[in-house]
Amino acid sequence: MAADSLPPSTPADAAPPSYRRRAWLMVMALLAFMLLNYADKAVVGLVGVDLLHDLGIDAGEFGVVQSGFFWLYAAGAVAGGFLTGRIPARWLLGGVALLWVLCLLPMVWSTSFTVLLVSRMLLGFAEGPSAAMALGVAHSWFPADRRTLPTSLVIAGASFGPLVAAPVITAVVARFDWHAAFAVTAAAGLVWVVVWLLVGRDGPEAVGHAGSIFVDLPERVPYRRLLASGTVVGLTVLFFATYASVAIKVSWLPLALRQGLGYDATTTGWLVALTYGSGGVLMIVFGAVSRTMTKRGAGVRASRGLLSCVLVAVAGLCTMLWPALGRGPAQVFFLVVGTSLCVGAQGVAWALVSDVTPARQRGTVIGVMVSCYSMGGVLAPLVLGGLVDAAADPLDGYRLGFAGLGALLLVAALIAMRLVRPERDVASFAAAAPPAKVAVDA
Known part of the structure; x- marks a missing residue:
């Protein structure tokens, strides 16, 4: 247990102020971790026109x-799911962020397509475990019934990263060139590594305490039952669609706005920043909404499962609609709402993963889920690139691609609504668990 952690028996309300401040300091540091993670993802899309x-x-x-x-x-x-909990968070997250920096550096000077492709592949490997690691550390500092807001704040870093990066990188490229954008993101990552090595720590749940809002969740569930449960499968389907949306937004949205719709570079930068900023805000807002629903007696399925699904469904409808509209306020409104609601759902849904997963198995389960839903990130950019190449007018390719993405979001939300039933799944786990041994006096 970390030296500054509470014993597992200490009630959360009895935690000293210094402990609560440390917990929220960790959340802010992890938000910055995810901010840099997504800024690194977004940089190629933001410099895409010049790079092409x-x-x-x-x-x-x-x-x-x-x-x-x-x-x-x-x-x-x-790999990250396996290492989470086995290596102290101070060194694990610091080492991962340092790998990001090393992967970005070659593009500070290189103009090779091969170097670009290899560096992006290696960066993807280094960033693959980021969400699982960040959430694992954040959850170790909060009891289960207070985890939704911290989860939403950490995941909100995924939106604030491109929000900060879009105008900064646009200005850097205008002043220097696209190589300088990689230098700036690498330098920011190095600063974070230094700060994290000074302040980063695991919380009390790092040794497996305080796992779920469900008191009857067993300490261990066979992986075949856990991974095949309706809630885990449904959330994985939902995340597949939302991650395809994130991949398209990171990789193609700036080009769609410039090449397809004819916005200039500065306007494009601010529009991209607006989509990410509003997504981050709504992620925090809906984290608070979920918390309020729970306090007022709503079940976990409603407050975390159905809420996420409804947000993704509405995002799908908006995503199908906005590219078909002409340039103007209506198009910007539906673009922002579609991207924001899709991201806003993720923080709430991630909290539900912890509710149905025993603490000691959480890192592995999240790692497996990420490995499955990340295929949305593999396929979506390829499909949209093919559609744009095959279209006589690039705008037609973009419209078709975003319409398909919206349909995917809507279908995934409907499937998840059907499958996500956390109360039922936890009851099933508890019923199948072996009875606890009872000590008998001699």
Whole structure:
């Protein structure tokens, strides 16, 4: 147990103020960790038009580069899930972030398509376990019934990263060139590593205490039952669709706005930033909404499962609609709502993963889920790149691609609504668990 952690028997309300401050300090540091994670993902998309020109590649090859980021993502997620809990968070997250920096550096000077592709593949491997690691550390500092808001804040870093990166990188490229954007993101990552090594720590749940909002969840469930449960399968389907949306937004949205709809570079940068910023805000808002629903007596399925599914369904409808509209306020509104609700659902849904997963098995389960849903990130950029290449007008390819993405989100939400039943699944786990041994006096 970390030296500054509470004993597992200490009630959360009795925690000293210094402990609570440390817990929220960890949340802010992990938010910055995810912010940098997604800024690194977004940088190629944000410099995409200039990069396409300088490297002499077409939309199909650009789709390969963006898909390549996810080719080793699943392997990294599984490896990270295995290491989570076995290596102190201070060294594990610091080492992972340092790998990001090393993967970004070659593009500070290189103009090779091969170097770009390889560096993105390695960066994907290094970033694969990021969400699982960050959530594991954040959850170790909070009891289960207070975990939704911290989870939403950490995952919100995924939106704040491109929010910060979009205008900064646009300005850097305008002042220097696209190589400088990689230098800036690498330098920011190095600063975070230094700060994290000074302040980063595991919380009391790092040794397996306080796992779930369900008191009858067993300490261990056979993986075949856990991974095949309706809630885990349904959430994985939901995350597959939302991750495809994230991959498209990171890799293709700036190009769709510039090449397809004709926005200039500065306007594109601010529109991209707006989609990410609103997503981060709504992730926090819906984390608080979920918490309020729980306090007012709503079941876990409603407050965390159905809420997430409804948000993704509405996001799907907006995603199908906005590319078909002409440039103007209506198009911007549906673009922002579609991307924001999709991201806003993720924080709430991630909290539900912890509710149905024993603490000691959580890192492995999240790693397996990430390895499955990350295929959405592999396929979506490739498909959209092919559609744009095959279309006579790039705008037609973008419209068809985003319409398909919206349909995927809607179908995934409906499937998840049917499958996600945490109360039922936990009751099933408890019923199948071996009875606890009772000591008998001699």
